[in-house]
Amino acid sequence: MTTPRRVTVTECPGGPLLIRGADEVVGIDGTAAPVERAVVALCRCGRSDRLPWCDDSHRDRRRRRTS
């Protein structure tokens, strides 16, 4: 029996969820995206052009709110 892999999720205030240790991420449409990095960032704001991944578009939203 293999030891289960530990996956952690870290919330970034106003930004993405950082996922550590995952093999894949399954999107809302059921499509599985393979994870090839130790840490990936999942978009929570819905503005990314590369969903489900964060592309830093959430930063633009923050700037607009403060101006």
Ligand code: FES
């Ligand atoms: S959380 Fe970064 S683009 Fe959505």
